[in-house]
Amino acid sequence: MSATPAPRSRVVVLKGGRSLERQVSLSSGARVEDALERLGHEVHGLDVGHDLVARLRALAPDAAFIALHGSDGENGTIQEILEILGIPYTGSRISACGRCSDKVLAKHEMVDAGLPTPDFLSFNETAFKELGAAEALPAVEARLGFPLVVKPADQGSALGIKFAADPGAVPAALVAAFSYSEKVILEHFVDGRDLAVSILDGRALPVVEAVPLDEDGYDFAARYTIGRTRFTCPAELDDATTARAQELALAVHDLLGCRHFSRVDLMCDNASGALTVLEVNVIPGLTETSLLPQAADAIGMDFDELIGTMLALALGS
Ligand SMILES: Nc1ncnc2c1ncn2[C@@H]1O[C@H](COP(=O)(O)OP(=O)(O)O)[C@@H](O)[C@H]1O
Numbered sequence: 001m002s003a004t005p006a007p008r009s010r011v012v013v014l015k016g017g018r019s020l021e022r023q024v025s026l027s028s029g030a031r032v033e034d035a036l037e038r039l040g041h042e043v044h045g046l047d048v049g050h051d052l053v054a055r056l057r058a059l060a061p062d063a064a065f066i067a068l069h070g071s072d073g074e075n076g077t078i079q080e081i082l083e084i085l086g087i088p089y090t091g092s093r094i095s096a097c098g099r100c101s102d103k104v105l106a107k108h109e110m111v112d113a114g115l116p117t118p119d120f121l122s123f124n125e126t127a128f129k130e131l132g133a134a135e136a137l138p139a140v141e142a143r144l145g146f147p148l149v150v151k152p153a154d155q156g157s158a159l160g161i162k163f164a165a166d167p168g169a170v171p172a173a174l175v176a177a178f179s180y181s182e183k184v185i186l187e188h189f190v191d192g193r194d195l196a197v198s199i200l201d202g203r204a205l206p207v208v209e210a211v212p213l214d215e216d217g218y219d220f221a222a223r224y225t226i227g228r229t230r231f232t233c234p235a236e237l238d239d240a241t242t243a244r245a246q247e248l249a250l251a252v253h254d255l256l257g258c259r260h261f262s263r264v265d266l267m268c269d270n271a272s273g274a275l276t277v278l279e280v281n282v283i284p285g286l287t288e289t290s291l292l293p294q295a296a297d298a299i300g301m302d303f304d305e306l307i308g309t310m311l312a313l314a315l316g317s
């Protein structure tokens, strides 16, 4: 990093919105605003709503820092608006956002490219309601085994994810997942460690391991409540596994066309040591407990420097 301070820019921090992850976004956004102010920028926090375009036009910022999570922030909707208005923005462009926010599409891309992701099948609601897909469930269950994971195709923060221990638990898990998304994934359950590798400016940061302290695993409340999940960074892995996790994360980031930064969630199977990729997050969390800031910290990059780097990438400087 250069010692000369970056020139002062007018930056809009996009946060809040209607997503189920609104609170997380407000928390990320507030921290980002503070950091950008400390870095000397002119900062405008914007809770995303009906007046978004009008306010962006009025402010005419040099860049938008996207601190939105969940649907609109990650699926390309906001990126689309920023492209139309010609405002540079942090993170991945529209097509990569579309690929990553649809876990089914992302997983198919990985399979096609020969990159490991847990075996899965997916159904949309039409298949169940109108095409009798429920009849195929026993075959799906036989292929994936139990327990299996049922998750909505397009949510984040473990929303709507259920672990079904036996065939009797699958219908309720499907109903829960369909309440979040019209497409669901049934996925092979990996008995293993929960890892995340953040990518920043073409480089894989140290691996973070999330260790749930609850018996019921990793749920929405646990993820954002300090004390219910313990994070280790760098994760205690042998050098070869660390290197493989970082290589794999970079390969998936590139495969899906991500830009600037992302966070790749992986599992490491306890029995075989095999690594698989669950998903890629184009807008990683930036809260107190979030993983990208922890990974940056592990290479000696504090929060302000991280935010400054993310902004510089958007500005192309
Ligand atoms: N196939 C799986 N096997 C074991 N655990 C899983 C599996 N899929 C998800 N999980 C658990 O649920 C968490 C969230 O899953 P993920 O696919 O990353 O969705 P999101 O983070 O978008 O909610 C993972 O970090 C992991 O702890």
Ligand SMILES: [Mg+2]
Pocket: 157, 158, 265, 278, 279
């Ligand atoms: Mg995840």
